[in-house]
Structures are given as C-alpha cells and as structure tokens.
Amino acid sequence: MSARIIDGKVIAARLRTDVAAAVRTLPAQPALAVVLVGDDPASQVYVASKVKQTAEAGMRSVEIRLAAETEESELIARVATLSADPEIDGILVQLPLPKHIDEARVLAALDPSKDVDGLTEASAGKLMLGKPGLRPCTPTGCVILAKSERPDLAGANVAVIGRSILVGKPAALLFLEQNATVTIAHSKTRDLRMLCRGADILVAAVGRPEMIKGDWIRPGAIVIDVGINRVPAPEKETAKTKLVGDVAYAEALTTAAAITPVPGGVGPMTIACLLRNTVLAACARRGWTAPDMLAGG
C-alpha cells in the first residue's frame, strides 16, 4: 500500500484563489510590507515569492531591502514607521535576521494588528489564551493540510516533533484548538520512536534530514513534514543537491495513510496563509467584515 500524497501546491492554490476573490470584495486594496535584511539566498527566494503572490492576489506589495550591515536601531525605526503608516495592513520581517540584530527587539516594534506572521508577544499571547488573533502561517498551513485528510481532528493523537517559536509551539496550540490530544517532542524526549508510533497525526518540524524513519510511523497515520533540508544528491542525479524533509519519505509512503511531500507540501501553504492573514489584518484594522477564505482551515 502506498500513502496518498497531500498536494500542498493544489491546496495552497485553492486558498490563494479564495483570498483573491475576498480581496475583490473589499472597499480598498490591503497592503503587505515585507522587510528583508541581508542577502541570505533562501530568504531572497522566499521574499520574491511573497512579493509576487501578494500582487497576484490583488494586494499591494511594499518591499524593503536593507543591507546585511544595517544597524538594529535602523531596522527598528523602519518597522516602527511601517507600524505607524495607516496605508500598511501587514508587516513581515523575514527571518533569520543577521546575527548582530535581536529579533525580539525588532518584533517588539511591530504593531500587533499588522503582525501577519503571528510572531509578536501579543499574537502569541492571544493564541495561548484562545482569543481571536493573527495565527502563525506555517502551523496554520499544517492544520489545513491535516484537515484536508481528516476534517474533524477532535480526539486525534497529534505528535508535534520540534518546539520552535516559528512552528512547533504554535502548531501544538493550533491542533489543541481543534480539540486534538497534543504531545510536543524535542531533543530531550525519551523514546521518540514510540511516541511517534502513537500518533494519528505526526507533524515533523525538527530540521534534520529524514530523521523520522518509516517504522516510527503508525500504520494509517497522517504525516505533515515541515522540514526543508538541502542535502547532497545521489551521484547518479545531475543536480548537486536536493531537498528532503524531516521524514524518510520513501519509507513513510509504505506505512502512512497520507503524507506531505517535500517540496510541494507545507511550503506553499505558508505564503497562502500569509496572504489570508493580510486580508484578515486589513479587515480588522479598517472595520471591514472579513470574507470567508476557508480552504479547509
């Protein structure tokens, strides 16, 4: 038996279509500002996609590129200016930032009503308290993908492997919000294999290539692989490197009921959820009724 492939590209495209349709119903165009500091190649690719897809959804995109040597105070001033600008609805500061800049101080300058990444203390607090607010994008994408396979997550055993601020912790809270029974595992967890074997839904967000083996997966489980790891390609292939997830994909195909591929699984969902958050932020700030942008979420 081979697992169903959860096609993140198709589900993300559907969500982007919903977002674009929602934008057309709004009295004015929402605007998203994306701030990129430095020249990290992966971040450049992500930011270019965000800018392109924002425009494709019918929204205004403002791109701010700053040199890697930019002082922390200068970046904070730029974020504060965007926060105060009534024409801007969403602000995203691409991470990671250069080492000399404290991410927390930069995020503290970001108006929480424009926090489309869901990374400020205010957004994290609302998530923790179960209050409405802007939710982090990648974890939201994970929930949408899981629900595409299992619309009702109530009572499901979810294992989240990884406890990062960007993915693991918020993913655990979002699955909890769906009434799942959630366990968070991390580098100090004892017998990770057994813990994974108990999961109806396994969310892998550790950032270690193919760490989770096929026989760690419960037969019939849904596997959501958040990892994007670049590794040397096998010699017979022409490309020098290839992308793999945190799950040993070929092995997992034989045990899981459904699995997200890498690439083409969780990745495309992040930007689609960012676009949705931008519409939600614009509606909340400007007193508009938020249109439905369901796509399973």
Ligand code: GUN
């Ligand atoms: N870097 C990698 N993923 C993300 C993300 O979701 N948001 C931001 N701001 N930076 C990232």
